[in-house]
Amino acid sequence: MSLLKIVNLTKKFDDVVAVDGIDLDVADGEFVTLLGPSGCGKTTTLRTIAGFYYPDGGEVYFGDTLVNNVPPNRRNTAMCFQSYALFPHMSVWDNICFGLKMQKIPVDQQKQRVSKVLEMMGLQRLENRKPGQLSGGQQQRVALARAIVTEPEILLFDEPLSNLDAKLRVQVRVEIREMQKRLGITTIYVTHDQDEALAISDRIVVMNDGRIEQIGNPYEIYRNPLTSFVAGFIGLANIFEGTIVKRENTRYTVEAPFGTVVIDGEGKAEPDSSGTLKFSWRPEEMKVRADNGVNRIRGTILHTVFMGNTTDLFFEVNGFRMRAQTDEVDVVRSGDTIEFTVPENAFSILRG
Numbered sequence: 462m463s464l465l466k467i468v469n470l471t472k473k474f475d476d477v478v479a480v481d482g483i484d485l486d487v488a489d490g491e492f493v494t495l496l497g498p499s500g501c502g503k504t505t506t507l508r509t510i511a512g513f514y515y516p517d518g519g520e521v522y523f524g525d526t527l528v529n530n531v532p533p534n535r536r537n538t539a540m541c542f543q544s545y546a547l548f549p550h551m552s553v554w555d556n557i558c559f560g561l562k563m564q565k566i567p568v569d570q571q572k573q574r575v576s577k578v579l580e581m582m583g584l585q586r587l588e589n590r591k592p593g594q595l596s597g598g599q600q601q602r603v604a605l606a607r608a609i610v611t612e613p614e615i616l617l618f619d620e621p622l623s624n625l626d627a628k629l630r631v632q633v634r635v636e637i638r639e640m641q642k643r644l645g646i647t648t649i650y651v652t653h654d655q656d657e658a659l660a661i662s663d664r665i666v667v668m669n670d671g672r673i674e675q676i677g678n679p680y681e682i683y684r685n686p687l688t689s690f691v692a693g694f695i696g697l698a699n700i701f702e703g704t705i706v707k708r709e710n711t712r713y714t715v716e717a718p719f720g721t722v723v724i725d726g727e728g729k730a731e732p733d734s735s736g737t738l739k740f741s742w743r744p745e746e747m748k749v750r751a752d753n754g755v756n757r758i759r760g761t762i763l764h765t766v767f768m769g770n771t772t773d774l775f776f777e778v779n780g781f782r783m784r785a786q787t788d789e790v791d792v793v794r795s796g797d798t799i800e801f802t803v804p805e806n807a808f809s810i811l812r813g
């Protein structure tokens with residue numbers, strides 16, 4: 462049985478449909494990320510799970526209990542925000558202990574649980590400090606400690622790392638994931654950062670305009686996007702549409718604006734019956750100077766961007782722009798003509 466089940470959930474603010482009929486099942490102990498651009502309905506979904514908003518349509522279940530009208534304080538969830546929401550006048554210890562006091566947990570148990578969480582988060586020596594005397598990363602750790610000390614059934618995160626610099630963001634996200642795995646707490650995590658979502662999640666729910674575009678594990682979402690929105694939002698993608706001129710089982714020959722390609726659609730989406738096929742591939746799938754590769758694409762380099770471990774190549778084929786990524790371009794200059802190959806199985810077939 463799923464620990465959290467959302468069925469056809471809809472939430473409106475006046476005439477704005479913030480969440481438009483979404484379905485989601487979350488298993489016990491799973492780490493699920495809601496990923497999408499600003500305004501797509503992530504926070505609204507999270508706050509509806511927490512009980513801060515009541516749905517306009519659909520159902521939210523914790524286990525087999527319908528919680529649509531259960532107030533937040535009776536849902537056994539805990540929420541972590543980017544703004545930390547720590548009490549500035551209270552010590553680290555008192556901030557973490559606050560929820561336990563509210564729940565009227567016996568004092569000796571309060572002490573035991575706070576000490577344990579302080580140790581787990583590496584905050585032992587900071588317990589007497591006020592939030593203002595802590596770095597951003599330490600404050601985020603206190604906020605996390607305060608959330609997990611109440612032993613919630615579901616842990617909710619709303620863009621918890623947005624206030625941290627890039628290095629710290631990576632460090633704290635690893636800590637969050639390790640802590641979540643160790644405790645086995647079911648977690649719903651909201652972010653607009655695709656790298657964060659790929660790195661941290663068991664499954665990613667890609668949202669767009671109040672709807673779910675795709676649900677899958679990070680590998681599936683990256684390797685096999687099902688819509689042009691997902692292909693374009695997660696990682697970089699070349700996206701084109703062409704006419705199917707030949708089909709052998711799941712192998713399609715497609716006449717695209719830039720030329721003809723052969724696509725191995727095994728394990729990919731089935732194209733619709735229109736005869737046109739929308740497809741994408743990742744820049745890093747383009748091989749430079751492969752001797753016997755298929756799908757040869759010959760283009761003119763517009764410009765190159767050195768990225769350290771790789772180089773981005775922007776080029777043009779018959780007037781159409783594409784990008785490639787490669788680590789062997791020491792001799793490539795703008796204006797050069799270059800030939801790439803793309804493996805037949807490197808393409809995703811898109812539904813929309």
Ligand SMILES: Nc1ncnc2c1ncn2[C@@H]1O[C@H](COP(=O)(O)OP(=O)(O)O)[C@@H](O)[C@H]1O
Nearest residue numbers: 474477478479498499500501502503504505506
């Ligand atoms: N309290 C509110 N009142 C009115 N409109 C809101 C409110 N909260 C969110 N919205 C609108 O609902 C949509 C989804 O918002 P939100 O869930 O905050 O998106 P996200 O967290 O993905 O950025 C947006 O169009 C936003 O403007």
Ligand SMILES: [Mg+2]
Nearest residue numbers: 500503504505
């Ligand atoms: Mg938000």
